[in-house]
Amino acid sequence: MLEAYVPVLLFVMVAIGFAVVALVFASLVRPERYNKVKLEPYECGIETTGDARDRYSIRYYIVAMLFVIFDVETVFMFPWAVIMNRLLLFGLIEMIVFLFILIVGYAYAWKQGALEWA
């Protein structure tokens, strides 16, 4: 059972190894002539003002929260979909009840303007 995951583990190691080797190799062959201006963050070519540890729109948090809620609900549907062959009508009704609760939350988020961006 778990043997099927051994190749995945191998692949992770090979992929990380590939990335690290590429970075190390590049660091051996590339030139390094830095100066103060080159190391400044890019800002349209004029002198940099302040840094990027600043406030940003709350909407990104709302989207992230909605994502977590809906994504978990979606993953709940995976096992249901696999055995739908056997559940048939019972499964359909159960899932409609489940989706109904999900859709109420979705409609609430929509009405509250969480899905608006402007």
Added chain:
Amino acid sequence: MIDLIVLPLIKIVFVLTGVLITVMYLVLLERKVQAWVQARLGPMRVGPHGVLQPIADVVKLFVKEDVTPARAEKWVFTAAPIIVLVPALIAFAVIPFGPEVNLFGRPVPLYITDLNVGLLYIVSVAAIGVYGIILGGWASNSKYPLLGSLRSSAQLISYELAVTLTFVSVILAAGSLSMVEIVEAQRNNGIWFAFVQPVALFIYFVGALAETNRNPFDLPEAESELVAGFHTEYSGMRFALFFLAEYTNMIVVSAVATTLFFGGWLRPFPNVEWLSFLGLVPPWIWFTLKTFALLYLFLWIRATLPRYRYDQLMQLGWKWLIPLAIANIIVTAAVKVVLGS
């Protein structure tokens, strides 16, 4: 021991090499297709018709100076491209390139592994890449990358929902999460799921364009407003890893679409007898052809469509694709109940 470690390792090296070469030439193909659409020639100088251009590009990326901005978080800045690239590559672990074949008198399946939760594996692995993008943008400690990474991650997670929901309807049609069994289900049904689930295919494709930051949803890299998005501060090899990850993701979503909707390695019309001469072409060639047809579609769309506005993008994802995908699931389940009883 040989079956557990050596054989998978050989396959991994094959797949990794294949993916890298495909990415190199996909970039050339993209430049060529863009050029032809605009009545230009594209790269012509390096080798005949520019066929050696990818090699020149790789050499250039290796010998470029790699700048870490003075105020960046050094380790996170370096780790971010690796966190983006590794999930993109390991998604290939469950992609079935072909059925079992006999090589040197030993049955060898043409996939690295067949997880019984293959599709769930793809979903979860694809979700890791977002961390790399947001860490990279934040660690740069520069304004454009921060804005670009926030936008990018909001876009990725929004469309990930729609894409994951389409998977549910495919699972309903196939009755399995294993990629190999989904392909076999299409053989048994005698029809590709593209025809059983056209709505799911449409949503998946739109979602895939957004997930790979391709036109018309390439807002994370909207050059005219965000310079280069989350990788503005990246250069040299670390930029190359981001770049590689982006194109690898394109190949992954095309390969997944091929497996789920276009019958994977199966020849067209797998059950029609008089077309059996199509079976002379090896299955993995069919798989490659289908994947490349989809990749070409990506390039074609890039050359054709203008870019979306950000609020339109979020509206399309949340207000259209998600309800449509949920409705598609209910209809699919209802049809299944009617057919099953």
